[in-house]
Amino acid sequence: MNLKSRIAKFAGKSSYWFLHNVLKGGTSFPGKLAMKFDPEVLTSLASGYETVIVTGTNGKTMTTALIVEALREKYGDVLTNPSGSNMEQGIVTAFLAHKDNGADRRIAVLEVDEANVKLVTKLLQPTCFVLTNIFRDQMDRYGEIYTTYEKIVAGIKLAPQATIIANGDASIFSSVELANPKLFFGFNLPSDQQQNDTTAPVNTDGILCPRCDHILHYHDRIYANLGDFFCPNCGYQRPQLTYSVNRIIEQNPNRLHFQMGLKEYTIDIGGTYNIYNALAAYAVARHFDLSEDEIARSFSRNKRVFGRQELITYAGKKIDLILVKNPVGLDEVLHMLDTEQDNYSLVTLLNANHADGIDTSWIWDGQFEDLNHDQIKHILVGGERSKDMHFRLEVAGFEPDNMTTCNNYEEVINQLAQLPTKKVYILSTYTALLALRKAMAEQKIIKAGM
Template identity: 80%
Template sequence: MKLKSRIAKFTGKLSYWFLHNILKGGTSFPGKIAMKIDPKILNTLANDYETIIVTGTNGKTMTTALIVESLREKYGDVLTNPSGSNMQQGIVTAFLAHRDQAASRKIAVLEVDEANVKLVTELLHPSCFVLTNIFRDQMDRYGEIYTTYEKILDGIKLEPKATVIANGDASIFSSVDLPNPKIFYGFNLPSDQAENNLIAPVNTDGVLCPQCNHILHFHDRIYANLGDFFCPNCDYQRPQLTYSVNQIIKQSPNHLKFQMGTKEYNINIGGTYNIYNALAAYAVARYFGLSDDEVASAFAKNKRVFGRQELINYADKEIDLILVKNPVGLDEVLHLLNTEKEDYSLVTLLNANHADGIDTSWIWDGQFEELHQSQIKKIIVGGQRWHDMSFRLEVAGFNPAQMTTCKTDNDVIAQLAKLPTKKVYILSTYTALLSLRKSMADKNIIQAGM
């Protein structure tokens, strides 16, 4: 190891220790310091690791967590970035923070921001890319979905021998012919495919055939642009799936049971979108030699992760903290809420900082009108753009008298204790989620961030 790299590694580790033992936080600053000293320190830190990059618009954090839990069943210690700090400096910090433990194979599973795939790939040389989906998200940062995919492709093309494990139900992932080995996963639910000829709603992104620009149709559409697609005008269709879910047995806000092959799997989290995340993790686990029983055992152990249906107990309330950041993800969370059987209170926190996307118009694409309003007994609206969300909910048909406006996190926390229901769902954008968690940690309601 070069002297510059040694100094960068030592300084980064020291800053991480200070931040986490003295100041109680910091997920990317140690990486920034190390990269200032040695811009290529990631290459040194990751040199002897087999690296899996997980990227896409939605589901990166949960997919990464499920992959890590699965691989630990067979290989023991696995390095990862659990806080969701997924840009280059956050990934460097993950390596600096990791303490090597017993492992039969050195593996790093890393969530990577779509726009950072090329930067990270240049230094890590991953053996595997995992692609979840691509939806319209933060237009000011990513642009249209095709621009986002180009950013990912720029990284994949640097490693033509790396295996690509992609969501086969997303037509964009088979639109470019890559030399890489490929594994596709998706849904194969029971249906008469010869009869089904479905079309996505008119405002759905990513449903143009990449060969002839005709509108894609579906034998079965799971949600948004995901499903068993085909072009009625040419021969473009969903690729052959290696792994698939063939039955959804049970869904609730806090539990999923589904079948792959002849085996049933359980995860302690809700939402159809999380079945895709589990399926991606299953495909990676099988690629790395795990058995179905080992994967099932890992899935059954899965824990709530940072801000992704994270469960918080406070003031005799069961609070689900859920990140929302784009129309497709929001709609899937709203569908999840409609599987709730009990009355609940709803909290919405809307910010518009750079990390959230500065344009909040996406909340108008979310189908708040479809919520079962009779179950929602109280609403708290907060965040920097509380007025935008309050107006959106009013237009969706919610009574303004049912809403309480909170302009600070402390106000939100105080109002949580007064809510009339035991169950509470908080839907929050990224920086509002971080801010609320910090305020809760300061009050010892939860532990400080990762």
């Protein structure tokens, strides 16, 4: 480590100590400060680490958390960026914050924003890339899904020795020839749970064959563009899977029970999309030589992470706080709510800041119409674009008399206590989620920070 890097590291660590011990927060500023002194400080900080980069549109944070929990089962200490601060400055902060305990095998598992994969890869040369999925998301920032994948591929090409561990059910991930070793994961459900030959709805992204532009068919479509795809025109098809989910045994908003290989696994969280996240974590853990028993133990201890079905208890309510940010993610959360057996109240918080994506038209792609309206006893609507969401829900058939619009987050919190059900689901965009958590922390409902 040269003098410039030493100064950068000292400045970053000092600012991190001050922010977290005096001001009680701060996830990216120490990284920004260190990079002022040395723009390539990440290279020095990451030296000696086997680094796993987790990227894709949806599921990065949960997949990263599950991988970390699994690897800690065998290797103890694992460095990560748990706050979800997944751009370069946040990743630098994660290294600055980590206390190296001298583990024999130094491993870092990093959630990385899709547009930052190339930049981060240049600096730390990863061991693995984990690719979750690519869906339409923040069109103003990422563009179409093919543009997003081009950004990821540009990073992967800088590390041809790194193993790609990719979702084989996403046709885009096998569409580009890359020199890297590859492992694919996906769903191989029993024949009685399959659809045999089907196509995706016409408004689904990423369903054209990468070779001939014919519409892809599916032996079994799990959701959106994910499944056992094949092209009836040119023969392009899903690659051979190394790891797969073989059976879904039980699903509800608070529990998933499924089988991979010969063993059954349980995680205390809902949504088919989280089975994919668990499968990705399983594939990485097996690649790092964990046994199935070690993986099962780690899954049984999984923690709900920031905004990803984060569980909050307040005023006698059991509140699930769920980040939604794009049409596919929203739709899958709505499908998860369909597995709820009890009555509940629904809260929707919609912002349109840069971190959310300034275009809110994606809320029209979510199938709110399919929710069990009788089960939802009241709706709270908030955020800077609450009028847009209120109108969307009216069009979906919800009665305006059963909806309350909140003008600020303190009012949201006050109204939460008045809701008629014990169970509450909050669906929120990113900056609204941050604002709500900040307001809750100020009222001592939750702890500050992430």
